[in-house]
Amino acid sequence: MLDRVGTAAIGFLAKVGEGTLFAVKAAREIFVPPFEFRETIRQIYELGLRSAPLIAVSGVAVGVVLSMHTRASLQRFGAESMIPAGLAIALVRETGPLTAGLLLSGRIGAGIGAELGAMRVTEQIDALEASAVDAFRYLVVTRVIACIVALPILTTLMNFAGMMGGFLAETSATGMSLGLYFNRAFSLIDITDYVPATLKTMVFGFIIATTSSYLGFTTESGTEGVGRASTKAVVLSSILIIVSNVLLVRLIFFIFPQAGGG
Numbered sequence: 001m002l003d004r005v006g007t008a009a010i011g012f013l014a015k016v017g018e019g020t021l022f023a024v025k026a027a028r029e030i031f032v033p034p035f036e037f038r039e040t041i042r043q044i045y046e047l048g049l050r051s052a053p054l055i056a057v058s059g060v061a062v063g064v065v066l067s068m069h070t071r072a073s074l075q076r077f078g079a080e081s082m083i084p085a086g087l088a089i090a091l092v093r094e095t096g097p098l099t100a101g102l103l104l105s106g107r108i109g110a111g112i113g114a115e116l117g118a119m120r121v122t123e124q125i126d127a128l129e130a131s132a133v134d135a136f137r138y139l140v141v142t143r144v145i146a147c148i149v150a151l152p153i154l155t156t157l158m159n160f161a162g163m164m165g166g167f168l169a170e171t172s173a174t175g176m177s178l179g180l181y182f183n184r185a186f187s188l189i190d191i192t193d194y195v196p197a198t199l200k201t202m203v204f205g206f207i208i209a210t211t212s213s214y215l216g217f218t219t220e221s222g223t224e225g226v227g228r229a230s231t232k233a234v235v236l237s238s239i240l241i242i243v244s245n246v247l248l249v250r251l252i253f254f255i256f257p258q259a260g261g262g
Contacts, residue, residue: 022217023210029141030148039142047108047143048150052157058103059096059158063165066090071173080174084185087166092189096159097197098245101204104151105237109212112143113233116216117226125217140213147205155201159194196252203248204241211237 070083070090116139119125128135163185170176212233219225 022214043146056161059161060165063162064169067166067169085188088185091162100155100158101241109233109237110230112212113216114230117219117229120219144209147209151201151205192256200248207240208237
C-alpha cells in the first residue's frame, strides 16, 4: 500500500511539474517572434466570438436572479432604491468575472482539450513537427493569446448582460425607467471596481488555455484518452480558476484598498 501511495504521489508531482513547465514555456513564447497572427485571429473568433451568445444569455439570467434575490433582501430594510447599485457592484466585482471564467472553462476548455487530444492521437501534431512547423507555437501559443484577449471582453459582455437582466426584473416589478436604473447602478461603481476585476480574467484565460492545451498535448490511449482529456480540462480549469480567484481578490484588495471598502 505504501508503495502504491508513494508511486501515485510521485506521478502526481511529476504531472504538476510538467504542467507548470508547459505553462511557463507558453508564457515565455507569447512575447517571442515570429507571431502567428492569422491563426491567433482565427482562435479569437472561434474561442471568443462564438462564446458570446452563451455569455450574453447567461448574463441576463444571472442578472434577473440576482435582482430578485437582492430585492428580497433589501426590502426588509426599506432600501429598494439601492437594488441597481448593489446588483452592479456584485456583478462587476465578482459575479461577472467568476461566472464568465467558469462558463468558458467548460466551453473553451473542453473544446481545446478534445481538439488537441484528437490531433495527438491521430498524429497530426507529429505531422506538423515533421513539416518543420513549431506545433507548440501554432497550436498552444495562439490559443493562449486568444483566451487572454477574449476573457476580459466576454466578462464585460457578461456584466452588461447581467445589468440588462437586472433592469428587466426591476422594470417588471416597479416600472423603473432605463435611465434611472443605470443612473443608480453606476452611482457607486468606480474605475477601481471594474478594471482589476476584469483584468484578472486574463489570468483565467491563461489558466484555461494552458491547462487544456497541456492535457490535449499529452493525450494517450486513443479516442478514450481524448474524452478523458476533455473532461479533465474542464474540471481542472474550473478548480484552478476558483483557487486563483481567491488569491487574485486578495491581491486586488492589497493593491486597491478602496475596492475592498478600505
